[in-house]
Amino acid sequence: MRDFIFFNPVKVYFGKKCMKYFGNEAKKHGKKALLVYGKGSIKKNGAYHDIVNSLEKAEIEFVEFSGVRPNPVLSHTKEGIELAKKEKVDFIIAAGGGSVIDESKAIAAGAVVDFDVWNFYTGEKTPEKALPLITVLTLPATASEMNMGSVITNEENGLKLSTGAEVLYPKASFLNPNYTMTLPEEQIVYGTVDAISHIVEPYFNHTAEYNILSLNVADGVLKSLKENCENILNEPNNYNFRANHMWSVTVAFNGLIRTGLGRSEFPNHAIEHAISGLFPDVAHGAGLAVVMPAWMRFVKEEKEELLKRFGQNLFKLENHKPDHTIEAFKNWLKSIGAPVSLGEIGIKENDIEKIAEKAYEVMQFWAMDTDKYSKENIEKILTFAL
Amino acid sequence: MRDFIFFNPVKVYFGKKCMKYFGNEAKKHGKKALLVYGKGSIKKNGAYHDIVNSLEKAEIEFVEFSGVRPNPVLSHTKEGIELAKKEKVDFIIAAGGGSVIDESKAIAAGAVVDFDVWNFYTGEKTPEKALPLITVLTLPATASEMNMGSVITNEENGLKLSTGAEVLYPKASFLNPNYTMTLPEEQIVYGTVDAISHIVEPYFNHTAEYNILSLNVADGVLKSLKENCENILNEPNNYNFRANHMWSVTVAFNGLIRTGLGRSEFPNHAIEHAISGLFPDVAHGAGLAVVMPAWMRFVKEEKEELLKRFGQNLFKLENHKPDHTIEAFKNWLKSIGAPVSLGEIGIKENDIEKIAEKAYEVMQFWAMDTDKYSKENIEKILTFAL
Incomplete structure (x- = not known):
């Protein structure tokens, strides 16, 4: 048995009615969000609808950033970081599977620094701060919704590397099994x-x-x-x-x-x-x-x-x-x-x-x-x- | 499968060398602590020594409050609350087993209100704030070190009741298995x-x-x-x-x-x-x-x-x-x-x-x-x- 430190502060809202808590949770983290997602499956499974409704009710402004690929890539991540900086968002909402959440973690960490986010993945730097992140999971696979890891692929050299830091834990994750009903x-x-x-x-x-x-x-x-x-x-x-x-x-x-x-x-x-x-x-x-x-x-x-x-x-x-x-x-x-x-x-x-x-x-x-x-x-x- | 919310933000430092983190963790929660324990077994198993040393190095002042009984009682809890208020401590350190931790949770919640702490146990009130609590576990049994529950006995009527609230989660718990070596x-x-x-x-x-x-x-x-x-x-x-x-x-x-x-x-x-x-x-x-x-x-x-x-x-x-x-x-x-x-x-x-x-x-x-x-x-x- 080895010594360890265990710390997992993610608040998990689980179940068919979990989204009723979304607006109040989001409010804790600011007034303007970057909503990150993939190719739009969240518009079919109901997640997008529920998120947007909740944000409107909670009077939270949001900017959309879509197109995250499976095995998310560095170039798209950097676009997200630029957008988060330009729009001065307070927090990030990741709606999708592990790829969306991993890229959102990279955006959350990259948006608060002035250097290349890839440094976190090569191990040259460690994330010490990040924008708050809320996830809405639609594809169970990576557990990124309840851990502090993130994996990104650098298309320039084909390297797929990971980073991890306490600041990358999502503040809250919403797991509604009904969003998974339409998965292939x-x-x-x-x-x-x-x-x-x-x-x-x-x-x-x-x-x-x-x-x-x-x-x-x-x-x-x-x-x-x-x-x-x-x-x-x-x-x-x-x-x-x-x-x-x-x-x-x-x-x-x-x-x-x-x-x-x-x-x-x-x-x-x-x-x-x-x-x-x-x-x-x-x-x-x-x-x-x-x-x-x-x-x-x-x-x-x-x-x-x-x-x-x-x-x-x-x-x-x-x-x-x-x-x-x-x-x-x-x-x-x-x-x-x-x-x-x-x-x-x-x-x-x-x-x-x-x-x-x-x-x-x-x-x-x-x-x-x-x-x-x-x-x-x-x-x-x-x-x-x- | 029922809906649920899972949130457990306790930071667990586990192992034979875990106490090396104690001073730094304690510093996060203030400059003056109430150190709560039972009949003094912590002076034999090494916990007291390690805590006091760490607090001195971290320049944290502390007041001792001992005598917590197994099946901790309301009257003693109230003495602890009075002492915490009088000494204006910033946080509580519970060193012992579940009884010490449970009573410490009651003290942490009772020290920030003006009414009888028993109201939290009868269900008339719910703890909404509490002093930060750090635990040093010496008797594995109740898991109070990593949950938000507390059980207290009211000797006046023989009622043993419980309360629970997110604010009662310890901020951090230190689990050094060597402290358990001398347990009967x-x-x-x-x-x-x-x-x-x-x-x-x-x-x-x-x-x-x-x-x-x-x-x-x-x-x-x-x-x-x-x-x-x-x-x-x-x-x-x-x-x-x-x-x-x-x-x-x-x-x-x-x-x-x-x-x-x-x-x-x-x-x-x-x-x-x-x-x-x-x-x-x-x-x-x-x-x-x-x-x-x-x-x-x-x-x-x-x-x-x-x-x-x-x-x-x-x-x-x-x-x-x-x-x-x-x-x-x-x-x-x-x-x-x-x-x-x-x-x-x-x-x-x-x-x-x-x-x-x-x-x-x-x-x-x-x-x-x-x-x-x-x-x-x-x-x-x-x-x-x-």
């Missing part, structure tokens, strides 16, 4: 895979010797993610499944499971960031579904006991070997419609080398063990994913 | 039982139709509590067991498990509050160990599925009936040294009537279903505990 099936699948990956990394890569609490809680959240995802695919209109799934995805990565586990490396994320940094059309969850089983094969001897535990907990395997867990996991990913090979996400064998190079670069930024994860070994993992 | 075995046992009871109430008494996340997480925390308690009793000097236990007890009742479960009644607590309100020498955990199996017997038909789940999760029972779960739970409580009958905590058959009356009164304050929990039925439960 694949978004539920990729969101689930993303949430599972957020547990997989600390589950397998933690450094603490003993922490049964975190592993037991992780087992419980993993089971919820699997069962709720299956339930939603079978019965897409069931509110309870959507709601329980939405909250499970958030809890998977709000910091609780990682408490006391010590430092955990994020190798699956490093490799996936290389993939979607170079191939921006690959969804983060799709990339992770391809990488995780391959990575598990790479570590199957070192992580034998945990792989067996993972298989027993999620797939009720008994008297099994790590290979059985990996096989069951891959089969389950296929069964929900996730890709499990590079080919399925449009990546060819001769792309492996450049992905490995980029992943190696990400791992260096993350101060990971690059002896274990040498370029050759990353290529080996990627080859397992062919 | 029975304190570990009672603390474990208390933590289990905090999960048992929402686990069995929730009103949401569907919430697999909360039940799965609850299962995981319950297993951690059981295993860590057993481990500590077998190997009292093992830091990892103490540490993982300490954090498990906090997580059991920091609000997370209850999210989305809807309203849960707390019948075991209502009955126990009557017991320790009338018999203040009964430890809260001891009372709960006696009440819980008896209460389970009372609801064994209504709660059949959940009782089977509880038995499977904690005691690996298979193809079992609720009675087997109750028997296994009772046997396990005995095995760790907890009492399981009223006689063992010094209560006689002819005390049952007055306990039932008092419990019924508590249940009325808590707006519980007093048809289900009529005086006769409470007597029935207590009779099961003979």
Whole structure:
């Protein structure tokens, strides 16, 4: 059990009626907001309507900034920062999924400094202040609505990097499961895979010797993610499944499971960031579904006991070997419609080398063990994913 | 899945070196503190020494207020409020277990109003402001260090009531597992039982139709509590067991498990509050160990599925009936040294009537279903505990 500091001051308003609190919450943070969103799905799922109504009632002025892409990019982020500065907004409202929230965090931090926001992602600077941020979540996946992380891709060099700081915690997040009812099936699948990956990394890569609490809680959240995802695919209109799934995805990565586990490396994320940094059309969850089983094969001897535990907990395997867990996991990913090979996400064998190079670069930024994860070994993992 | 608002802004500093942050954290809240503690065990376990050293280094003045009793009482609370007002302290430091923290919350809320603090406990008033509170936990049991609840006993009428409000969240809590190394075995046992009871109430008494996340997480925390308690009793000097236990007890009742479960009644607590309100020498955990199996017997038909789940999760029972779960739970409580009958905590058959009356009164304050929990039925439960 390692020492830790746990602090998560995000106020979560959850449920079908949560938006009734939006106006009052927004008022706490100022009189003028920047409303950030993506390609406009929030105009179909009801979120835009509810936000605008609430802001008007609360007499809060707002400026819209749309067009955030999945795997949000630095150039668009910078446009948002310029707009926030020009319009002198008091706070930011992010309405969408993890990409919108991550870019909004970057805008919130970038709007109060005079230097390039990318410095926060390379680690040269740390965010020390930021505009207040409120999120309205419409796509459960990254848990950015309840953590202090943000991931941005720099299109100039294909680097997808992250930053984190207490000032980037949203002040409040609104989670209305009804906004997720119109999501395409694949978004539920990729969101689930993303949430599972957020547990997989600390589950397998933690450094603490003993922490049964975190592993037991992780087992419980993993089971919820699997069962709720299956339930939603079978019965897409069931509110309870959507709601329980939405909250499970958030809890998977709000910091609780990682408490006391010590430092955990994020190798699956490093490799996936290389993939979607170079191939921006690959969804983060799709990339992770391809990488995780391959990575598990790479570590199957070192992580034998945990792989067996993972298989027993999620797939009720008994008297099994790590290979059985990996096989069951891959089969389950296929069964929900996730890709499990590079080919399925449009990546060819001769792309492996450049992905490995980029992943190696990400791992260096993350101060990971690059002896274990040498370029050759990353290529080996990627080859397992062919 | 029910709508909810989740907000828990307590900053938790956890681990053997956590006190190095104490001085800086304290400075944020003012220049003069009231240091509240009990009978002085903090002078033996090292907490007092570390606090005083940190305060001196941080040049923070402090006034001591000791003598908080287990099951803290209103009269002593009022003395603390008077002292806090007279000395014009900026903030409160609670050093001890749940009793010290609960009384400190009452002092924090009472020091900023001119009326009787008991009004917060009867529900006539709600705390709207309070002095900032920092806690240094030395006895894991109530999770008061990471929630907004407080329980106080009014000795004049034997009523043990609770209050809760966002302003009662500690600003920061320091959890150093080394302070728990010198605890008597029975304190570990009672603390474990208390933590289990905090999960048992929402686990069995929730009103949401569907919430697999909360039940799965609850299962995981319950297993951690059981295993860590057993481990500590077998190997009292093992830091990892103490540490993982300490954090498990906090997580059991920091609000997370209850999210989305809807309203849960707390019948075991209502009955126990009557017991320790009338018999203040009964430890809260001891009372709960006696009440819980008896209460389970009372609801064994209504709660059949959940009782089977509880038995499977904690005691690996298979193809079992609720009675087997109750028997296994009772046997396990005995095995760790907890009492399981009223006689063992010094209560006689002819005390049952007055306990039932008092419990019924508590249940009325808590707006519980007093048809289900009529005086006769409470007597029935207590009779099961003979």
